[in-house]
Amino acid sequence: MNARPFVKWAGGKSQLLSEIRRKYPTTIEKYCEPFVGGGAVLFDVLSNYQPKEVLINDINAELINTYRQIKNNCEPLILQLSDLQDKYKSISDEQRKALFFEKRERFNSLKINGNADDNLEKAALFIFINKTCFNGLYRVNSKGLFNVPFNNAKNPLLCDAENLRACSEVLQNVEMTVGDYSSCKDFIDKNTFVYLDPPYRPLTQTSAFTSYSESGFSDEQQIELEKFIDSISKKGVYFVANNSDPKNTNEDDNFFDDLYTKFLIERVFASRAINSNGSKRGKISELLITNVSKASEFELTAEDLFQLPEYQEIFSEQIGDPNVDNYAKTKVIKDLAKSKNYKPGYFYHAIGGTGESGVGEGLYLGKDSKALFNFYNCEGEFGNDVITYYGFPNFIDLSRMEDFDSFENEAIKEFGKDSKKSYFQKLALAKGYDGIRYYDICATGEEFVLYNTDKVKQISKKAKKQSLEWW
Numbered sequence: 248m249n250a251r252p253f254v255k256w257a258g259g260k261s262q263l264l265s266e267i268r269r270k271y272p273t274t275i276e277k278y279c280e281p282f283v284g285g286g287a288v289l290f291d292v293l294s295n296y297q298p299k300e301v302l303i304n305d306i307n308a309e310l311i312n313t314y315r316q317i318k319n320n321c322e323p324l325i326l327q328l329s330d331l332q333d334k335y336k337s338i339s340d341e342q343r344k345a346l347f348f349e350k351r352e353r354f355n356s357l358k359i360n361g362n363a364d365d366n367l368e369k370a371a372l373f374i375f376i377n378k379t380c381f382n383g384l385y386r387v388n389s390k391g392l393f394n395v396p397f398n399n400a401k402n403p404l405l406c407d408a409e410n411l412r413a414c415s416e417v418l419q420n421v422e423m424t425v426g427d428y429s430s431c432k433d434f435i436d437k438n439t440f441v442y443l444d445p446p447y448r449p450l451t452q453t454s455a456f457t458s459y460s461e462s463g464f465s466d467e468q469q470i471e472l473e474k475f476i477d478s479i480s481k482k483g484v485y486f487v488a489n490n491s492d493p494k495n496t497n498e499d500d501n502f503f504d505d506l507y508t509k510f511l512i513e514r515v516f517a518s519r520a521i522n523s524n525g526s527k528r529g530k531i532s533e534l535l536i537t538n539v540s541k542a543s544e545f546e547l548t549a550e551d552l553f554q555l556p557e558y559q560e561i562f563s564e565q566i567g568d569p570n571v572d573n574y575a576k577t578k579v580i581k582d583l584a585k586s587k588n589y590k591p592g593y594f595y596h597a598i599g600g601t602g603e604s605g606v607g608e609g610l611y612l613g614k615d616s617k618a619l620f621n622f623y624n625c626e627g628e629f630g631n632d633v634i635t636y637y638g639f640p641n642f643i644d645l646s647r648m649e650d651f652d653s654f655e656n657e658a659i660k661e662f663g664k665d666s667k668k669s670y671f672q673k674l675a676l677a678k679g680y681d682g683i684r685y686y687d688i689c690a691t692g693e694e695f696v697l698y699n700t701d702k703v704k705q706i707s708k709k710a711k712k713q714s715l716e717w718w
Contacts, residue, residue: 249290249294249295250290250294250416251290251413252286252287253286253313253317253374253410253414254285254313254377254378255377255378256284256285256287256377256383256385257384257385260285260287260288260444261287263489263517263533263535264287264291265590265592266513267288267442268291268592268639270487270537272440272485272539273641273642274641274679275296275298275440276298276299276300277299277439278300278302278439278441278442279301279302279304279434279439280302280303280441280444281428281429281430281441281443282444283303283304283444284310284444286303288442288444289301289303289442290414290417292440292442293417293418293421294417295639295702296639298420298440300420301421301422302422302434303421303422303424304423304425304426304428304430304431306425306426306427307385309354309358309373310373311425312366312369313370313374314421314423315370316367316370316371317370317411317414317415317418318415318419318421318423320370321411321414323367324367324411325408325411327367328371328375328405328408328411331350332404332405335379335403335405340399343379343399344399347380348397350375350376351376351380354372355392355393357369357372358391358393359392376395378400378403378405379397379398379400379403379405380395380396380398381396381398382398422434428445428472429475432475432478432479436482436484437482437483440484440485441484441485442487442488443476443486443487443488444488444489445469445472445488445490446464447490447491448490448491448502450491450493450495450496450531451496469502473506473507476488476507476510476536477509485538485539486537487535487536487539488535488536489533489535490533490534490536491534492514492531492532492534495531495532503534503536510536510537511537511538511539512534512535513534513535514532514533514535515532515533515534516530516531516532516533517531545644545646545684546644547646548584548586549584549585549615549686549691550584550586550692552646552647552686552692553583553688558688562575562579563575566688566689581618581621582621582692583692584613584614584618585618588614588615588618589614590614592637592639593614593636593637594635594637594640594703595612595613595614595615595616595620595636596610596633596636597620597623597632598632598634605668605687606672606683607667607670607672607696607698609672609698609700610682610696610697610700610703611694611695612694612695612696612697612703613693613694613695614695616635618691619691620633622690622691634708635705635706635708636703636704636705636706637704637706638702638703638704639702640681640682640695640699640702641679641680641681641682641702642680642682642684642695642697643675643678643680643683643684644684645683645685645686646684646693647686651685651686654671654674654683655670655671658670658671658674661673661674661677662674671683671696672698676698681698681699682696682699682702683695683696683698684696
């Protein structure tokens with residue numbers, strides 16, 4: 248299983264992952280999170296990209312200690328959490344509340360004493376109180392003591408052993424530090440992808456109660472953070488940052504629009520549940536700030552490519568002119584891939600095979616399940632299902648004819664020509680890619696051939712009836 252956050256974290260990014268993923272670079276060999284928090288983006292990157300160098304940082308020393316214990320002492324941690332879970336389940340509601348305050352007091356005592364011998368117990372207590380406190384909130388008073396109240400949870404999963412082991416596995420190559428975000432500056436170079444999720448600017452005075460550390464995070468610190476982001480961007484670093492959108496409560500508040508005017512700002516929506524009044528929880532806009540200009544994985548969509556004269560000419564020669572030929576027109580409408588049907592991280596494959604060599608042996612995928620099914624079904628060679636895969640393979644984009652021809656010539660020169668066209672696979676893998684994206688006008692308008700099949704996992708099959716519902 249892919250690792251996922253081991254704590255519930257206020258402002259966690261799990262529900263915004265699809266938006267953030269659109270800004271990932273094609274490859275991530277070096278990665279940094281100066282405000283790691285619950286780690287939703289971290290675990291997504293670690294599970295799907297396996298970067299060679301990773302640095303995570305947070306000002307919250309207890310959070311980083313928990314990451315370290317999961318990395319280095321996972322099984323003893325699981326034993327302690329398992330004991331806590333068994334005890335919690337076996338007692339009454341009143342006793343559970345008393346247990347919570349007992350463990351909260353013990354956690355604060357260990358926090359103050361700072362004895363390294365207590366770090367494993369402190370990590371177990373950190374996870375315990377996170378799962379049993381109000382909304383998974385981490386809040387401290389002016390003395391740095393955790394003071395979030397009990398949440399009356401009936402059956403929280405205090406020990407998710409399977410996920411903790413998955414987290415431990417992907418964290419083995421991760422460097423972890425405690426401190427201010429600026430301490431990451433020396434690690435970050437032009438080859439680093441940086442994701443920043445700082446404490447959000449409060450939308451109202453009352454929402455400022457969620458103090459993440461004794462010092463808080465003021466407007467002056469938000470301004471200093473922008474200077475840091477500007478400095479790493481000038482190194483050639485790709486970054487994505489999140490923050491609150493002041494316009495949720497004050498349409499005239501342009502604080503971040505003015506502060507990050509040199510970068511791209513997108514407003515995305517997330518459900519937030521910090522308010523104790525359930526009726527006041529719901530979807531609000533948040534800011535996605537980045538210097539990554541392209542939202543899509545590739546420069547041109549299949550639709551864009553079809554508009555190029557060279558591809559329209561090939562289509563007309565082999566299929567017909569869609570302006571005068573009904574079959575060709577129908578094929579364009581039904582069979583050519585449409586970007587509106589794309590979902591980040593999802594690929595599809597029709598059951599069966601044509602026996603054509605294409606670009607060598609591999610898993611032939613499409614990003615538009617409807618176009619894929621309609622094309623192969625009308626050819627009469629495929630079954631009734633489309634298989635759904637999920638993952639983030641790194642494809643080299645050979646959709647332009649000149650790029651494809653140049654790549655093929657290089658592959659043949661390097662590895663020699665053979666009937667199975669294995670030279671495509673050999674060169675793609677040698678260059679660090681998992682597969683090839685190329686344009687096949689006679690199929691769905693583009694194809695993705697995955698050579699490194701470990702980069703996706705099969706998650707479902709879509710039956711014929713479901714596939715045809717869009718007609």
